[in-house]
Amino acid sequence: MDFSKRQADPRRHLVGIAFVILLHAVIIYALVTGLAKKVVDVVRAPIETKVIEEARRPPPPPTEVIAPPPPKFEAPPPPFIPPPEINIQVPTVTQAPTITTVTTTPPPPAPPPPVAAPAPAPMPVVRKEYKAAYRVDPVFPRQAQRDGISGRVVAHVVVAPSGSVTEVRIISAQPPRIFDREVIRALGQWRFNPEPVGFIGEYEIVFNLKD
Secondary structure, rough: OOOOHOOOOHHHHHHHHHHHHHHHEEEEEEEOOHHHHHHHHHHHHHHHHHOOOOOOOOOOOOOOOOOOOOOOOOOOOOOOOOOOOOOOOOOOOOOOOOOOOOOOOOOOOOOOOOOOOOOOOOOOOOEOOOOOOOOOOOOOOOHHHHHHHOOOEEEEEOOOOOEEEEEEEEEEHHHHHOOHHHHHHOOOOOEOOOOOOOOEEEEEEEEEOOO
């Protein structure tokens, strides 16, 4: 169908025309019956306002009046008595004048440091029954032979680095002083090989009588 024909169709406008006619009829009825006037009267009616008073609370019951405690009376402070003034005299100490003397003489020289004593020479080593290069045997004393006395003598021989005997010491003798002289005479003639350091030889000489 053509669009121009659809717009020219009178049936499409009937619904709009009917609605407009109905609206006019309602307005005319309202004017005739005075409905519009009632609406205006309702709008014009005065608006009543009411003030609602706040409900008052009953006053509180009277409270008991508590009397304040009686004031405390403090004892008055004792009267101020100033302390007595005590004057203490401090004795003045006068210092004696210091006397300084200046000496021009030099102090005495300090003593020389002590000289340490030389350490003792170490004792030579004791050699028991060391073989001599040359030796002389002691002789049995005649008095001991007549008396039939036997004995034993222990002696030390001090030997110099050159090998000569410098001293003979009797260590022990049984019986004493019977054979000492002969032992000293014989051992003093012994000779040893030279050494850098001397030594001490220990020897035991036994004297026995032969039958």
